[in-house]
Amino acid sequence: MMLWLEVAAFAYFVLVWWGFSGYAKRRARMGNVLSLSRSLRDHRNAWTERMMWREIRMTDASLLANQERVVGFFASTTLLLLAAVLTAITNAQQIIDLTQQMAWFEGQVLAQLEIKLGLLLLILIYAFFKITWALRQYGFASVLVGSAPMPEENVSAEERHAFAQNLARLMDAAGHDNNSCLRSYYFMLAMVFWFVGPLQFIIATTFVVLILANREFRSSTIACISDAYIAPDKDSLSAHSRRGTT
Numbered sequence: 150m151m152l153w154l155e156v157a158a159f160a161y162f163v164l165v166w167w168g169f170s171g172y173a174k175r176r177a178r179m180g181n182v183l184s185l186s187r188s189l190r191d192h193r194n195a196w197t198e199r200m201m202w203r204e205i206r207m208t209d210a211s212l213l214a215n216q217e218r219v220v221g222f223f224a225s226t227t228l229l230l231l232a233a234v235l236t237a238i239t240n241a242q243q244i245i246d247l248t249q250q251m252a253w254f255e256g257q258v259l260a261q262l263e264i265k266l267g268l269l270l271l272i273l274i275y276a277f278f279k280i281t282w283a284l285r286q287y288g289f290a291s292v293l294v295g296s297a298p299m300p301e302e303n304v305s306a307e308e309r310h311a312f313a314q315n316l317a318r319l320m321d322a323a324g325h326d327n328n329s330c331l332r333s334y335y336f337m338l339a340m341v342f343w344f345v346g347p348l349q350f351i352i353a354t355t356f357v358v359l360i361l362a363n364r365e366f367r368s369s370t371i372a373c374i375s376d377a378y379i380a381p382d383k384d385s386l387s388a389h390s391r392r393g394t395t
Contacts (some may be wrong), residue, residue, distance in 0.1 A: 160345035185365040188374040197313035198381040227277045276333035286323035
């Protein structure tokens with residue numbers, strides 16, 4: 150019975166994680182509902198459109214460099230956690246001996262603990278691939294910022310718009326991969342409760358997904374980001390383009 154409850158708890162965990170991630174992506178494509186990803190995509194579009202008409206782009210380069218530093222921190226942290234979990238796997242028997250003295254830990258055999266630690270390791274590997282790809286994509290975005298045409302260059306407004314949209318999409322993809330890594334961290338915190346028991350694991354998973362849903366779809370932070378959006382003035386940009394090409 151306990152084995153089936155363990156399997157059911159992990160299946161619930163996977164289903165909730167997969168379902169929430171899919172829903173978050175679909176919601177980001179909707180233009181009429183609050184979503185962290187959607188709001189940030191709108192601001193990235195506005196950022197890149199306005200950047201095309203700035204002669205000095207040090208601020209843009211600094212903002213991207215700051216993103217890379219934040220993502221790099223999580224990449225380093227993920228490696229440290231991978232090393233910690235690998236160490237725990239090699240000392241699984243000692244962990245079993247220690248937890249047997251704790252009343253609030255349900256009794257587990259060595260194979261159970263090793264499987265749970267192995268699954269935790271796989272999630273960390275997934276998070277590492279996601280965060281390092283996000284880091285590389287921000288690096289690619291920096292290259293595009295450096296290659297962006299200057300305002301005085303004889304480039305059409307359509308070409309500038311296409312360049313800005315591609316740059317925004319690249320940064321958006323990096324942001325999605327970064328979000329995937331961060332969600333992995335949140336769900337790994339829920340997975341820690343699996344070592345206590347399957348019921349606690351189910352409760353923790355539910356609690357985590359409710360927190361994520363509130364933060365990504367209903368929080369005052371998202372409302373502030375969404376309300377702060379001001380679309381670029383296309384007429385002004387077109388006038389700037391005409392002055393640059395004459």
